[in-house]
C-alpha cells in the first residue's frame with residue numbers, strides 16, 4: 001500500500017513537472033527597422049510565450065507559444081497593441097500614432113538602418 005502511494009505521488013510529480021508543449025506559428029507583421037523588431041518582440045515577452053523572432057526582411061514573425069495558455073489571435077492582438085499591423089489584426093490609430101516617425105510603416109516611412 002505504501003509503495004502504491006509513493007508511486008502515485010511520484011507519477012503526479014512527473015506529470016506536473018512536464019514542460020508545456022509549445023506550438024510554433026509564423027505570420028506577417030508590418031515593421032520597418034530594428035526598433036520595430038525590438039518593439040514587436042518585446043510585445044510578446046509574456047507568460048506562455050517561449051520565443052518571438054521577427055524577420056525584418058520577410059516581415060514575418062515566428063512565435064513559439066503554449067496553446068493551452070494563449071489563443072493564436074491573442075498573439076496578433078499583442079502585436080497590434082504595440083502599434084504594428086498583423087495579417088489578422090490592424091493596430092488602432094492611437095497605437096500606430098504612438099510609434100516614432102521613422103517607424104510609421106503605413107506612410108512608407110524609411111528608417112536609417
Ligand SMILES: [Cu+2]
Pocket residue numbers: 031032033034035036037102103111
Ligand atoms: Cu521602426
